[in-house]
Amino acid sequence: MGRNKRGSSRRGRGGKHQNSSRPTDAGDGHPVVVNPDDNRGEMLAKEDMHNPKFEAYYKRQALLDGGEEEWTKLFEAFKEPLPTTFRIARTRQTAQVLKNAIENIYLPQLTGIVFEGELVDPPRPLSWYPDGLGWHFNVSKQALRKNPDLKKFHNFLVFETEVGNITRQEAVSMLPPLFLDVQPHHKVLDLCAAPGSKTSQLLEALHSSASPTASSVPPGLLIANDSDYKRTHLLIHQSARLPSPAFMVTNVDASIFPTLYLPQDLAGAALDTRKPKAPQLLFDRILCDVPCSGDGTLRKNIGIWKWWNPMDGNGLHSLQVRILQRAMRMLHPAGRLVYSTCSLNPIENEAVLAEALRTNPAFELVDVPSSLPELVRRPGLKSWTPAADRQMTFFESWDEYHAAHPSGKLVRSHFPPDAGEDFKLERSLRIYPHLQDTGGFFIAVLQRKASEPSAAVKEGKRPAAADEVADAPETKKARLESDEDVPMSATPVSEAPPATATPMEQGRLLPFARHFADRHRLDAEAASSSKPTPEPTERGKKPAGGDNGFKEMPYNFIPADDPVVQGCIEQLSLTPAFPASNILVRNPAGAPARSLYLTNDLVRAVLAHNDFRRVRIMTAGTKIFTKQEGGFGKRADTSTDADAGGASQFRLLSEGLPVVLPYIKPESIVDADAGALRMLVEAYYPLLAGFGEAFVSAVQAKPPGSHVARFSASAGDGAGATLPHDLLLPIWKSNVSVSLMIDKKAKSALSLRVFGEDLSVAGRELAEKQRLKREKADAVAAEEDAAAARAAGGAGAEGEAEGEADADADAEGEADAEGEDE
Numbered sequence: 001m002g003r004n005k006r007g008s009s010r011r012g013r014g015g016k017h018q019n020s021s022r023p024t025d026a027g028d029g030h031p032v033v034v035n036p037d038d039n040r041g042e043m044l045a046k047e048d049m050h051n052p053k054f055e056a057y058y059k060r061q062a063l064l065d066g067g068e069e070e071w072t073k074l075f076e077a078f079k080e081p082l083p084t085t086f087r088i089a090r091t092r093q094t095a096q097v098l099k100n101a102i103e104n105i106y107l108p109q110l111t112g113i114v115f116e117g118e119l120v121d122p123p124r125p126l127s128w129y130p131d132g133l134g135w136h137f138n139v140s141k142q143a144l145r146k147n148p149d150l151k152k153f154h155n156f157l158v159f160e161t162e163v164g165n166i167t168r169q170e171a172v173s174m175l176p177p178l179f180l181d182v183q184p185h186h187k188v189l190d191l192c193a194a195p196g197s198k199t200s201q202l203l204e205a206l207h208s209s210a211s212p213t214a215s216s217v218p219p220g221l222l223i224a225n226d227s228d229y230k231r232t233h234l235l236i237h238q239s240a241r242l243p244s245p246a247f248m249v250t251n252v253d254a255s256i257f258p259t260l261y262l263p264q265d266l267a268g269a270a271l272d273t274r275k276p277k278a279p280q281l282l283f284d285r286i287l288c289d290v291p292c293s294g295d296g297t298l299r300k301n302i303g304i305w306k307w308w309n310p311m312d313g314n315g316l317h318s319l320q321v322r323i324l325q326r327a328m329r330m331l332h333p334a335g336r337l338v339y340s341t342c343s344l345n346p347i348e349n350e351a352v353l354a355e356a357l358r359t360n361p362a363f364e365l366v367d368v369p370s371s372l373p374e375l376v377r378r379p380g381l382k383s384w385t386p387a388a389d390r391q392m393t394f395f396e397s398w399d400e401y402h403a404a405h406p407s408g409k410l411v412r413s414h415f416p417p418d419a420g421e422d423f424k425l426e427r428s429l430r431i432y433p434h435l436q437d438t439g440g441f442f443i444a445v446l447q448r449k450a451s452e453p454s455a456a457v458k459e460g461k462r463p464a465a466a467d468e469v470a471d472a473p474e475t476k477k478a479r480l481e482s483d484e485d486v487p488m489s490a491t492p493v494s495e496a497p498p499a500t501a502t503p504m505e506q507g508r509l510l511p512f513a514r515h516f517a518d519r520h521r522l523d524a525e526a527a528s529s530s531k532p533t534p535e536p537t538e539r540g541k542k543p544a545g546g547d548n549g550f551k552e553m554p555y556n557f558i559p560a561d562d563p564v565v566q567g568c569i570e571q572l573s574l575t576p577a578f579p580a581s582n583i584l585v586r587n588p589a590g591a592p593a594r595s596l597y598l599t600n601d602l603v604r605a606v607l608a609h610n611d612f613r614r615v616r617i618m619t620a621g622t623k624i625f626t627k628q629e630g631g632f633g634k635r636a637d638t639s640t641d642a643d644a645g646g647a648s649q650f651r652l653l654s655e656g657l658p659v660v661l662p663y664i665k666p667e668s669i670v671d672a673d674a675g676a677l678r679m680l681v682e683a684y685y686p687l688l689a690g691f692g693e694a695f696v697s698a699v700q701a702k703p704p705g706s707h708v709a710r711f712s713a714s715a716g717d718g719a720g721a722t723l724p725h726d727l728l729l730p731i732w733k734s735n736v737s738v739s740l741m742i743d744k745k746a747k748s749a750l751s752l753r754v755f756g757e758d759l760s761v762a763g764r765e766l767a768e769k770q771r772l773k774r775e776k777a778d779a780v781a782a783e784e785d786a787a788a789a790r791a792a793g794g795a796g797a798e799g800e801a802e803g804e805a806d807a808d809a810d811a812e813g814e815a816d817a818e819g820e821d822e
């Protein structure tokens, strides 16, 4: 596997591997931080990473055909910590720049580094990831601390992650979106989406043709759904890094996801034409990344070694079947569906596929040998042997089991297909850790058979909801409730449960079971009550998401001729093509009080033509304008909102810029150079008088308020800047000053990229704080050492103590810097 130093360094000082006690998804939304698990949970020695049931169960399933040697490889690979992998966002203008920076600047610096006598692996591209945008970087925390080049690269990754150009994601978690092959016009549904690493990949694919010159608003749609309310906030957080008018987040049980409707003109070639006025919204792409036992994540969730048992997979099987069956019903005839889990268990994988295909013969598994050809994979299993209890009593067939346990919990579909059934299960993909140093994963691609485009989908028994859910296995509830994937920057750290605690021991099940049962009941009611509502939700009419008992604000579209909308159009010189009728606000009055959101036509139609009273919409569209609060009035330059005029009280948000930019008349953009950018980065409100003549006259020609500036790459070198391409950024003009309207983190990332150092006020303050802390630590240490030396009474001892004090202070400084990164 080509690891460096991992035996010793990844296991930390105690020679142990860090643990987190419950499974997390293969995908996660953490910022790129090397070895992120190193500060969580308890330690587990490598020799304790052993579970006879786990090993016996999978040997019984005959996962591998390479003999004892391969089994050893598999189990040994599971004991190794997972390497860090990340991907560069394809949609960003910066994708090529970042790839070049890694290949041509960082890679040479990181090649040949020796740490503690061993060669450190430089970052390397994931061979199967398209266009070299997926990367593997595996280095110990100690090496990262001590080596300045490694540390510099790590800082680069952290900053680019903060601004959404890079996403840390487990390698296998990148696979389902790649197999879905989403195009900008697709209607996409991600049914079990939180925390959202795959969602953000899907969103990037939806925006793949976006550029500042073409329309950044894809015609398609992505609905990301999760049944866990808390976790839907992670989805919103993740996707905020790629603001999209084509994006919605919903919160409902996927197995009863309601049928949505569209007006005829937007529905395309809909399957169900029985309701000509309100055809069903059928999706071109659906991802079912279902809740699972998660034993493929053993490398990062080492608690699984302790509490793994076959009943987790058995208990999840029926829900997984229902979610997949529901997805099949919502797929467009020419659509594609991906089913995935981070579990190795055939009961959660092949058995689910077999049952879904059995109940719906119009579908088939797609053979995908030529997709991602470099990806090493194994075929899906055609047969397996369920275990009926924790003691691992195996039954070869349903008949045998049913005879022994007439009212047992296993059902027919837990068992392999009969001899006469051939679902071509070998077309699904199994990924094992030893194949290419990843987690374990399962993927299957499904589509309707060409010969039966409109065969009806027969769904399995509908969920009986509350009782059944309350009886659900612990792992399912634990996964649903888990907040392990909360991005570090977004969530306070809570005390980690002990390594060996089962979810039951963590005492979290009962409240959750109640909550889930309630939600399930509400969702069931919602599904049955969902029906088309023909009226668009303009001001004064019934708003989507309003009057629904949810605390989320309703969605109200405002008229295109609203004075605030028109004011924004005028202020930024937007062309008539700007979709002014797709602007919504989120308050019951439907007034443009604070923020204006933009949707595309499809999201507008979905909001307007469906009854969302019982389906919680967490977000829809993207915020583009916001009211500029009166803070400017208090500043030294004394400008006020009143100075700026009514309309200009709204300003363009930096996250709204890519969406609005294609509609801004090019001649209205303020031309600027790197010198101006430097001044704008260095101060919050630099005075206009301090800028170069050309910039001053360009700005003076504009009214006060929100504008966009183009910092030209050709004029980049002047201020020590490296501008690989033109930069377009929102600015705010007041009477005597100009400000760059991006947040602190984005400013720091920009400064690092363009000027090679963080010149921002926040960056300078942070550096100063660190310097003072170091000085203070130096002084304290020197004082202590001097006192010790005086006590020892020797002049020679004083000199030595001084040297040691420096070393201690250095170590402390490093620890501080690291704390701040994370």
Ligand SMILES: C[S@@+](CC[C@H](N)C(=O)[O-])C[C@H]1O[C@@H](n2cnc3c(N)ncnc32)[C@H](O)[C@@H]1O
Residues within 6 Å of the ligand: 025, 026, 027, 028, 173, 191, 192, 193, 194, 195, 196, 197, 198, 199, 225, 226, 227, 228, 231, 252, 253, 254, 255, 289, 290, 291, 292, 319, 479, 480, 481
């Ligand atoms: C494997 S995780 C999904 C990971 C996600 N696709 C990603 O890449 O970040 C499974 C998710 O399914 C959600 N879930 C569990 N039961 C569900 C249900 N009945 N309907 C919808 N979502 C469900 C869980 O809350 C969890 O967030």
